[in-house]
Amino acid sequence: MSRTATPPPARAARTERSTPPSGERSGWTSCPGCGWLLYRKRLDRNLQVCPECDHHLRMDARARIDLLADTGSFAEQDFTALSPDPLSFTDLRAYPGRLDDASRRSQESEAVVVGTARIGGHDVVLAVMEFGFLGGSMGIEVGRRVCGAAELALERGLPLLTVCASGGARMQEGVFSLFQMARTSQAFARLREAGQLSVCLLTDPTYGGVSASFATLGSVVVAERGAHVGFAGPRVVQETIRAELPAGFQTAEFLLEHGLVDRVESRAEVRPLLIRLLALHSSASSDADRSGLFGGAARPGPRRSDDGPDAAAPVHEDPWVVVQEARCAERPTTLDYLHSAFDDFVELHGDRAFADDPAVVGGLASIEGRTVVVIGHQKGRTVRERVTRNFGMPHPEGYRKAQRLMDHAEAFSLPVVTLVDTPGAHPGPEAEERGQAHAIAGIIMRSSRLRVPVVAVVTGEGGSGGALALCTSDRLLVMENAFLSVISPEGCAAILWRTATEAPTAARAMRLGAAHLLETGIATSVVREPAGGAQADPVAAADRLREALVRELDDLAGSDPDTLLAARSRRLSGIGGAEAHAGTGPQPAPRTQD
Ligand SMILES: [Zn+2]
Structure with a gap:
């Protein structure tokens, strides 16, 4: 991790930073954050995080699942392959051709992968977006699969973890893409109504129709360190207001400061956090709690001692x-x-x-x-x-x-x-x-x-x-x-x-x-x-x-x-001695002496 341990080619690259990174070479890749050349195996060992500048490189959906799920626990949910082209859209080329290319390049059938897995032994439903498939854009099929994931979570009473990476709604499916925002949001609303945990992990980049729908609707929203997240992209914002944007605009850290996410985590810290969140929520989701018992009533009573917290009246001090x-x-x-x-x-x-x-x-x-x-x-x-x-x-x-x-x-x-x-x-x-x-x-x-x-x-x-x-x-x-x-x-x-x-x-x-x-x-x-x-x-x-x-x-x-x-x-009504109505029922008695 230290600079002294950096292999010589990286140092060479550092001196040539004025020239654009040459991209991939055999066994080496350049960091988009600092431009250093990094040995691929070293980068893999470091979870695709640059050991020099901590830049979190983008990760594909499968690598993300490997990182988050318990080994061998992921079972993919099968979706009948649909390739909707509701507008018969053509720009420089026909949309079905672009879908085929995206599929070939990313090795995925769409921009989201859905399945069940265990994380630290806790069963969950996973929906992980693939930015390599048309920029993770949300069209009808992404909407269908994200809703499918939420329905599976509802059916099985499992928490839903969504890993988001998207440029926004998919232009080629026009207004149908736009309405996937409503489709996915209602699915998350149903999870919320059912009292089921949803965690959204925002990764670089999450924008537009995805950030303005399910990505920010989780019960807990976590952003990966350095991830860019917003509604309108920085270039659009800058062109509109014609002013310099503040440093760190739309980064995960910016979102945290502005109260928009619960936490920012480095890549290595995400899985341990998820395990703690799942454990903390699992004790609350038992049937006993749903029937009105809070925090588990059947546990053994607390230790009592003569020297307990309220064993004696308070000292009447000045x-x-x-x-x-x-x-x-x-x-x-x-x-x-x-x-x-x-x-x-x-x-x-x-x-x-x-x-x-x-x-x-x-x-x-x-x-x-x-x-x-x-x-x-x-x-x-x-x-x-x-x-x-x-x-x-x-x-x-x-x-x-x-x-x-x-x-x-x-x-x-x-x-x-x-x-x-x-x-x-x-x-x-x-x-x-x-x-x-x-x-x-x-x-x-x-x-x-x-x-x-x-x-x-x-x-x-x-x-x-x-x-x-x-x-x-x-x-x-x-x-x-x-x-x-x-x-x-x-x-x-x-x-x-x-x-x-x-x-x-x-x-x-x-x-x-x-x-x-x-x-x-x-x-x-x-x-x-x-x-x-x-x-x-x-x-x-x-x-x-x-x-x-x-x-x-x-x-x-x-x-x-x-x-x-x-x-x-x-x-509350009894404070001050003049009750507004004559209610009955248990009142806590003031404790002065055990
Ligand atoms: Zn770097």
């Missing part, structure tokens, strides 16, 4: 001390807990519309065998990370990311866990322009009616509406040194006492802290922290959080969605 503890820079962050209190975590990025907000992290996690969707504010630890994460103050896209992850949880009957630690939502003009209030309102409304259990934990600072956005839940846990507040004590003091120096007085007047939340029934339990606070022993703090979460998830696992929603509604 609210101002609690505020300072909750804000301590050394306290574990959401990502710290995700890597210590949970067993696996696959982060999913982006709101699929505008950006990936680093102040909110979320994704799929497992905790003692239960798969959950976790969403939390992320403050960051170092100065640099705190700035990058905007000190844990989300923009609207952060809340929209959280909301789409809640949609994912509901689609797969997975419980939601939220970890709350924010000074508040970002106060700024750009946040207002993008609808901060509506984004917060939207997620509160969504979580109030989410048909899966929601367990919220205030782990640190719970500032105002920006915190409440992740607090609408069946259970609200508060860590011993955490608080929820309608306004910061400094803000309250500045308004009512006319000086921020009265913040300690304001904190006491507002009765900030876990004790008050528990007494009033707003919090359903308190998670005890180790002596000296969570920051003094993050491992012990994570253990206690894990234990508390497992207990709450198991308590909620048996409820069917309607019972869950009725109880959540009563809980």
Whole structure:
């Protein structure tokens, strides 16, 4: 991999970069990324990734199947060969002649290969596009086969993995090609309605009618590193706007930054990721879960000990001390807990519309065998990370990311866990322009009616509406040194006492802290922290959080969605003591003592 190990011909090529690469020579090929000559066998060993510049060379469908599927597990689905030519299209030559050529050159009968396979032992349906067949363009037959793959997945209850590579709709089949966008999209909608996992892997290049239909409709969308993906190609965009395009325009990394894909992976990382995603979703797709049991109710109960998370009432500390503890820079962050209190975590990025907000992290996690969707504010630890994460103050896209992850949880009957630690939502003009209030309102409304259990934990600072956005839940846990507040004590003091120096007085007047939340029934339990606070022993703090979460998830696992929603509604209506209606049913009792 190192430059010193590069064979001499590559070095020679490097010095001749001004001349165009000579293309293929016997046993050698030139990298389209850096122009170096690469020994073919070395390139094969490296999964067609240039060891010099990391350029991911294009891969044909069969090589891709070999890379992703367990050895020997792929069984191709037979499609009766159809070669539609609905327009009797001829340009410089007749369309059937072009199809024959494409078929001969690519050794494929169309631009997509469909079949079943196993990935890490998990059965899946695969649809892999072949860019070498007329640029992976989508005509009637591609539409038919992609729909066939989705139907097979529906019939057999299997996840569908689609590997996309396409220039767009096929011109030679005219408006019939255009309507394959609708045909394939409805097939993906049916998968979504059935709660079945679809994963789309976007490879270089994916454009036009394919990117604007099934390629971006997967439950999880992953882009391969460096892949170019967009609707209109860069040349069309440039000619239209007559301006320089930003560096990296339409690359996988550009898509990630703009919130359009869940993840970007190098070629070698794709298969391990797929195995984790399939494993995390497989526990959720059992019949037991479909009948209303979340995350597996039949598992053995959690360990209980006298020193458990809520074994004792919270220490009634001075609210101002609690505020300072909750804000301590050394306290574990959401990502710290995700890597210590949970067993696996696959982060999913982006709101699929505008950006990936680093102040909110979320994704799929497992905790003692239960798969959950976790969403939390992320403050960051170092100065640099705190700035990058905007000190844990989300923009609207952060809340929209959280909301789409809640949609994912509901689609797969997975419980939601939220970890709350924010000074508040970002106060700024750009946040207002993008609808901060509506984004917060939207997620509160969504979580109030989410048909899966929601367990919220205030782990640190719970500032105002920006915190409440992740607090609408069946259970609200508060860590011993955490608080929820309608306004910061400094803000309250500045308004009512006319000086921020009265913040300690304001904190006491507002009765900030876990004790008050528990007494009033707003919090359903308190998670005890180790002596000296969570920051003094993050491992012990994570253990206690894990234990508390497992207990709450198991308590909620048996409820069917309607019972869950009725109880959540009563809980929310009961806060403040004046219930809107006289409902009955189970209410979580505040836990103070075991
Ligand atoms: Zn290269």
